[in-house]
Amino acid sequence: MIEYVLFAVFFGLLLLGIHRKTIARIQRRPGPPVWQEILHMLKFSFKSTWIPATASGTLFVGIVLLAIGIWTAALFVVLTGGSLLIIFGIxxxxxxxxxxxxxxxxxPYGKFGGVRSVxxxxxxxxxxxxxxVIALFTESFSLADITAYQEVHGPLLFLVPLPALAMYIxxxxxxxxxxxxxxxxxxxxxxYKTEHFGVWRAGLEVTNGLKTYVLLFTFLAVFIGSLPLWWILIGMVLIILSLSFVxxxxxxxxxxxxxxxxxxxxAIMVVYAGILWVVA
Amino acid sequence: MWQQYSLGLLLVLVAGVIAFFALVLEKDDLHRLLLIDLVEIASLGIIALLGTDLAEALILPGLVVGIAELLALSQIYVMKEGIKDCVVKGLDIEVIQADAPLIISILLIIYGIILSGFTGGGIAGLGAVFYIMSRGHREKFELLEIAAGISWAVWILAFFIFMSFPEYWLTALFMAAVGILLKVAAKMALVGTMWGDNPL
Amino acid sequence: MMLSKSRFGLLAFASGFLIVIGFFLEWGDYLPFWAYAALLVCCFPVFTLSLGLWWMAREHEEDIPFVGY
Amino acid sequence: MNIAGEPFLVLEFADELVYLTPYTTTLLLFALAFTIFAIISRPERQVDIVFGGDAFYAKKTSLSEMRFRRFMAIACGLASMGAVVTGDIFNFTLFISLVGICNVGIVAAVKIRHVQEAAFQYGIVALSATVPLFGAAALTAATTGTLSMIELGKATTAAVSPVIKALLVLGVMGEGMAPFYAAKAEMFRAPGAPYVIMCSLSSLLIFLRVIEVVLVI
Known part of the structure; x- marks a missing residue:
């Protein structure tokens, strides 16, 4: 499994690199190479690192550990077909x-980032x-059940396009x-990442890679169904390309x-879910 | 029975709506703080309507949480308005300068002891609070806190006896009754008198 | 405030070792999957960070945050 | 319907009920991690720039203020852990109102006017939210005769009416559910990181938990 985690980190970072490159090309810039984000992660991990004098030390470090930890856990949940609710929670x-x-x-900049995130x-x-909405159709929150449902009824993307759009957003x-x-x-x-430099930022990059991979994987698993790994990777690249255009x-x-x-x-989604619930 | 319940529910909800309405109209923070108590009572009313033993067991924590929130909010109000320097003395009312508070307090405490349990503790505590408020005593908080702590421990111990050795239920019952009586009485006496002794 | 570089090296080695051991134990069906997953969730972040810190932790005075250009 | 995985531990302690599913365990561990941070971490010193100059200063949290806020943050962490694992509707509502008080308490000792103002207004809302909150628990008991979520999850008990569920959600919202607090964002501007984060953490956790509760009962 560790090999899968590492693969997810690097592939997720590669996706982010493709994202950057595509944006640059759309805006008629040359842009960085597609593996730039991976280089970033490596570069940050050999930069001189310390904890700012004003920081709350344990939290400053612990939050990086926690960030990597929860997305590793999310990857496991996705791969083993666990509950969609846990993914949502994470x-x-x-x-x-x-x-x-x-x-x-x-x-102060980090603080603004944090307040904006709230x-x-x-x-x-x-x-x-x-x-x-998905649970209304498949009567289960487990990813395994959702993919099994799609084996029978076809991809949910065509059954409920609006939730797919919402998750896309x-x-x-x-x-x-x-x-x-x-x-x-x-x-x-x-x-929020202003003050996390050096190794801390490298940890954040690892998180970003994992997060991108897990979110795109979940999207594909929930709306297209179970696919072989190659098709999943291709699907991820396609989604990233469309996201880059936006x-x-x-x-x-x-x-x-x-x-x-x-x-x-x-609000639109709640109304839509309400209508579906009344009809169902 | 069911109709009585619905009628009661309707009444409580109407009371709640009135209280909420008042809360919306009122702009002064202090008055809102006072009105909040009315809102709180509506929520206790809904629980009380259950009319079973369970309801009593549920009301007490609900009440405690409500009082705690009210105290926390009034503390914040005091901080925010910067009126922390007011020294709290006894009430300046002629009647209670005489022996009346003592007699009333003793009566309340005796009645509380007869009732025993949580309600009894509440009443006895009320007697103590009344006495302290009217006399403006500076009592020993540490002692009261210790008493409250020990009686709480007795109460918990009684629960463990209930669960592990049911044959000694009578002892446990007495322990629980006395423990909770002392604890609530001591805690009630602390409420409102710990005012501004040691700033945060 | 921070540990020394050699401590970080030790930490990286220990967590990396646990991950590798866990991998083989799970491979040979000695360890249930959930335990391996829990091990990885705990050790992977520690390993990532301590590896980098072993490499490049700075061992003198802290600095203040960035306060503007 | 499989909501959050099968419970793998059900602890019945008289009528107190604790049960752990993969979902609640995830939330519990997260709350635990942050409570530990609040215990062992020193507060951050917020840096402010003096307007119109190059100077800056760091706000310090005094020792007594730090002690009080740390206590409140730990209490808040414990209350949210309780709200996350409990299997009893009434305990759930109690823990949630505790979370509400503790959130007020965490910023109560900060002597910044706008933070206190925000905390007070938030407290008023939290206190009035106890009506729908306790009301929902009492109505659940009145209509179904039980408060245990496991019992309510079975098909044998009477269904909980959507009105009661809506009341429960309304109550939790008032106590500080994640996306619906304008006042709380103001509270987060108070200095002292691991403590103010507990406000935000607890509200997210109770939001995630109330979803599960509403789906289960």
């Missing part, structure tokens, strides 16, 4: 991780509605330079607009 808890990263250092908490609700809001990524936007330096072409929204748009999406 995704929500990632909010705390962002918050912890931002607040533990004492940096006010944009509305972005998680569409995911829950997605989970609820949720993944979008976690991508770098997306219209919703207010927690790490440049007017607050790097947001990220490259949309401006970043202001925090207020981000929250408004996310609440709007949530």
């Amino acid at each position: 995704y929500m808890l990632h909010k705390i991780v962002e918050h912890g990263f931002g607040l533990s250092s004492g940096s 006010i944009s908490a509305a972005s998680e609700i569409p995911l829950f509605v997605t989970v609820a 949720v993944i979008l809001s976690k991508m770098p330079s997306s219209p919703f990524s207010i927690v790490e936007s440049k007017e607050i330096v790097s947001g 990220c490259a072409l949309c401006p970043m929204l202001s925090p207020f607009d981000t929250v408004t748009v996310q609440i709007l999406i949530t």
Whole structure:
């Protein structure tokens, strides 16, 4: 399994590299090579590292460990076909991780990133509605049951396109330079990760790789069904490419607009789920 | 029975709605703090409507949580308005300068002891609080805290006896009754008198 | 504040060793899968960080956060 | 319907009920980790820049304030752990209102005006939310005759009406459920990292838990 974890880290980082490259090409820049994010991770891990004098030391370090830990756990849950609710829980808890990263250092920029991550908490609700709608159809929260259901009834992507869109937006809001990524936007330096440099940042990169891999894997497993590994990897690349187009072409929204748009999406999803529930 | 329950529920809900309405209209923070108590009572009312032993067991923690929240909020209010320096003395009312508080307190405490248990503790504690409030005593908090702690331990021990050695239920019953009586009485006396002794 | 580099090296070695041992135990069916997963969730983060710190932890004064350009 | 995996440990202690599913265990471990952080971590010193100059200063948390806030943060962690693992509706509501108090307590000792204002307003909402919260628990007991989530999850007991579930969710929302707190974002601006994070953590945990509760009962 350790080999799978390492593979997920590197492939996730590669996906992020492809993301950067595609955005650059759409904007007619040469852009970094696709393995840039992997190089980043390696580069950060041999930079001189210490803990800022004003930081809350244990939290500063512990949060990095925790971040890698929860996404490793999420990978296991996805691979063993565990409960979708746990994935959802871990995704929500990632909010705390962002918050912890931002607040533990004492940096004002990190603090802003953390506070922004709290006010944009509305972005998680569409995911829950997605989970609820899927459970209405498959009568189970376990990923294994959901893929089994799709063997019989065909991909859920065609049965319930709207939740798929909602989950797509949720993944979008976690991508770098997306219209919703207010927690790490440049007017607050790097947001929550401003003060995590060196090895800490390398740990964060590992988390990002794992997170990207797990989220895309979950999307494919929930909406397309079980696929051989090669097809999953190709599917991930395709999704990343489409996400890159959105990220490259949309401006970043202001925090207020981000929250408004996310609440709007949530409202639409809740109404949709309500209609489905009444009909079913 | 069921109809009585629905009627009671309706009444409590109406009371709750009125309290909420008042809360919405009121803009002054202190008045809102006072109104919150009305809201709290509605929630206890819903639990009380169960009308079983369970209801009694549920009301007590609900009440405790409510009181705790109210105390925490009033503490914050005091901090936020910066009125921490007011020294709390006895109530300045002519009647209670005489012997009346003593008599009333003794009566309440005796009645509490007769009732025993949680309710008795509450009443006895009320007597003690009344006495302290009207006299403005500076009592020894450490002693009261120790008494509360020990009686709490007795109460818990009684529960373990109930569960492990059911044949000694009578002893356990007495231990529990006395323990909770002393604990609640001591705690009630502490409430409201620990005011501003040691700033945070 | 921080441990010394050699301590980090020890930590990296210990957690890496546990991961490898766990891998072989699980491979030979001596360890149930969930236990291996729990082991990995605990050890993988420690291994990642301590490996980097063993390499590049700085052993003198801390600095203050970034406060503006 | 398989909600959060099969419970692998059910601990019945008189009428107190604790049960662990993979889901609740995940949440429990997370709460535990942060409670430990709150215990062993020193608070962060928030750096502020003096406006219009190059100077900056670090806000310090005084020792007595730190002690009080650490205590409150630990209490908050314990309350959220209780809310996460309990299998009894009433205990669940009690733990949740405890979380509400502790959240107020964590920032109560901070002597910054806007933080205290936010904490007070939040406290008012939290206190009024006890009506739907306890109301939902009492109504559950009245309509089904049990408070145990395992009993309620079985098909044999009477179904809990959606109105009661809505009341429960409303109550939890008022006590500080994750996305619905404007006042809390203001509270997070208080200095002292591991403690203010407990506010946010507990609200996320009770949000995640109430979803499971509503689905199970």
